[in-house]
Amino acid sequence: MNQKTPSTPTAANDTVEALRLDRQLCFALYGAANRVTRLYRPLLEALGLTYPQYLAMLVLWEASPRTVGALGEALDLESSTLTPLLKRLEAQGLVERKRDPDDERRVIVALTSTGLALREQARRVPEQLLCRLDLPLEELGDLRERLKTLAV
Amino acid sequence: MNQKTPSTPTAANDTVEALRLDRQLCFALYGAANRVTRLYRPLLEALGLTYPQYLAMLVLWEASPRTVGALGEALDLESSTLTPLLKRLEAQGLVERKRDPDDERRVIVALTSTGLALREQARRVPEQLLCRLDLPLEELGDLRERLKTLAV
DNA sequence: TGATATTAAATCGTGCACGATTAAATCGTC
DNA sequence: GACGATTTAATCGTGCACGATTTAATATCA
Structure with missing residues (x-):
């Protein structure tokens, strides 16, 4: 243990207290993020998706032809993260990537028929996860709202 | 957009709805986790720490000689994640790693005097972050409690 | 029109995070 | 006391996540 008598008691105690509270918060x-990812893993394995790939597919299932930039905005991710992820989805035949003819700086990402079809396979993932989470539904909604306001 | 008239309207709508709700939740x-990490980054750069390294130091500042296993339990991380992280902290002179003489399977991680001294530098990080978060304090506590119950 | 600025994605290097495997030490039971 | 089972870290390979930089295309305006 680190409990020595400090030379400046109150300041040292303040430090300890500040770092302890902070720890509880960011910890x-x-x-939670790590645990939820782990919880999804076995469910998504059946679909051949990782957790971030699943999130990207969710976005695409809502609106399919999207630019990389629009995807990045929706997912709050940089192109340096998305580009390799999308290439892996493309390698699996789930999406197609092609330059926008109207503005060749843009890359348009579109679901393939395989990618669209995968949505049916993914259909039961949410409820399966909710079972594993074992949390009242209303708490989830509440939690979600609070998380949304975090660090905008 | 993907709005085609589905052959089985209700089932398809259920799928859409299920995936939408799920998205809001895991998204x-x-x-939030990514954004908070980004928020910490500039603050921790001054300390020469990454966000997971900071968390590991927080744990060590609370109780310094700890085995890798105990650290892993506190942080909920595998040795495959911790070992390289701890080696980087060791390379910076913040911690020391040595085999436990009583059980040579264990590795004991201890703060160096430099690592202990860094706590003073880290003292103001929590309040700086709270300012940036710009969230009522009570909400934070509430959020923390809910997160704790998530996916245990 | 032609130089300059801006935008969009890709690339590169660093550091997590995990599962699977490995290597070594210790424990249990006979 | 030996030997199989268990425990503990470390190693390896894959896939994020980011900042910084690069490359190419488009926009701006003197």
């Missing part, structure tokens, strides 16, 4: 978020 | 957590 909870960090751990 | 919020995923995005």
Whole structure:
């Protein structure tokens, strides 16, 4: 243990207290995110998707031809993260990537028929996960709203 | 857009709805975790720490000689994640790693005096972050408690 | 029109995060 | 006391996530 008598008691105690509270806060978020990812993993394995890939597919299932930039905005991710992820989805035949003829700086990402069909396979993922989460539904909605307001 | 008239309207709508709700839930957590990490980044850069390294240091500042296993339990991380992270902290002179003489399977991680001293530098990080988060304090506590119950 | 600025995606290097595997030490039971 | 089972870290390969930089295309305006 690190409990030595400090030369400046109150300042040291303040430090300890500040770092402890902070820890509880960022720890909870960090751990929850990791745990949820782990919870999804076995469900998504059946679909051949990782967790971030699943999120990208969710976005595409809502509106399919999207530019990389629009996807990045929806997912809050940089192109340096998305480009390799999309290439892996393309390698699996789930999406197609092609330059926008109207503006060749843009790359348009579109679901293939395979990618569209995968939505049916993914249909039961949410409820399966909710079972594993084992949390009242209303709490989930509440939690979601609070998370949305976090660090905008 | 993907709005074709479905052959089985209700089932298809159910799928859409299920995936939409799920998205809101996992998206919020995923995005919040990424955003908070980004928020910490500039603050921690001054300390020469990454966000996971900071969390590991927080744990060590609370109780310094700890085994890798104990750290992993506190952080909810595997040795495959921790070992390289701890090696980087060791390379920076913040921690020391040595085999436990009583059980040579274990590796004991201890703060160096430099690592202990860094706590003073880190003292103001929590309040700086809270300012940037710009969220009522009570909401944070509430959020933290809910996150803790998530996916245990 | 032609130089300059801006935009969009890709590339590169660093650091997580995990599962699977490995290597070594210790434990249990006989 | 030996030997199989268990425990503990480390290693390896894959896939994010980001900042910084690069490349190419488009926009701007003197």
